[in-house]
Amino acid sequence: MNNDAEYEALINGLKIVLEMGVRNLIAKSDSELVVNQVNGGIQARGPRTELYLRCTQRLITKFKEARLECVSKEKNSNADALAKIGSQMKAVLLGSIPLEIQEIPSIPEIEVMQVDEVPKETWMTHILAYIHKGTIPEDKFKAR
Template sequence: MVCLVGVNPWKVFVDSASNATGVGAGIVIITPEGIKLEHSFRLGFRASNNEAEYEALLAGLKVVLDLGAKEVQIYSDSRVLVNQVQESFKAKDPQMVEYLRVVKQTMRYFSSVKVEQVARGQNRHADSLATLASSIANEVPRLIKVELVVEPSIIVKTGVSQVTIVGKC
């Protein structure tokens, strides 16, 4: 017998960034086992802040769907996005109506999806990934590896040096 009580959902933090160089989306996925997956997306088209937030949400949903997730918690610092998805706000702009329709359609592939608003401080990681993607000037795909440097690259010998005092004897 398999007991699924207490199964942790996948957590997905989404954010977007827009600047003079471009528009980007960032997602941070935390698997039920606690593994953190990070992804930056550069949008190859102009998008409003709200459109970019929806693109980030859709990217996150598509990635975890491809990874086999069934229960998902989405976290975003976008008040508009969260409230439209939760149906507290009505989407009026035709672009937002269509984004919301596609999000709702994608959410049907999961057994459970919760969308919550978080403070910007709780979403810094996704924000930094979105900013990275929006700031890249050229369209070259890249892999950015982040490594920990645990020790200085130089060795400074410490010890006792001979000291000569010049003066009165």
């Protein structure tokens, strides 16, 4: 879930600078994993992370030139301070920068396919029965 927050911050930042009309961008993050996934060095694992990665890459293609760089946590103190202020429920304004609470994720919810609880017979059914219970079907063809 921590990577979700990193992706959310990146996605929202990309949206803001696109609205401002920025065409060339160097974005910096202290999340080495997210930077490497976006830059193609590490494959995204899991359907949720894959959705975040695709959303980020879609936004990056809207820039004339964009680059994502990794910075150490020590060099990212200004961003951390903004994140802490933004996470306070009572914070409404930071100077002239309005803060808002994001109620829903930037990515769609993952649909889960329902699986029947009653297993249907397949070519593996008799093999599994033999392995687990030692039973052999009466039908010679199936037994073979």
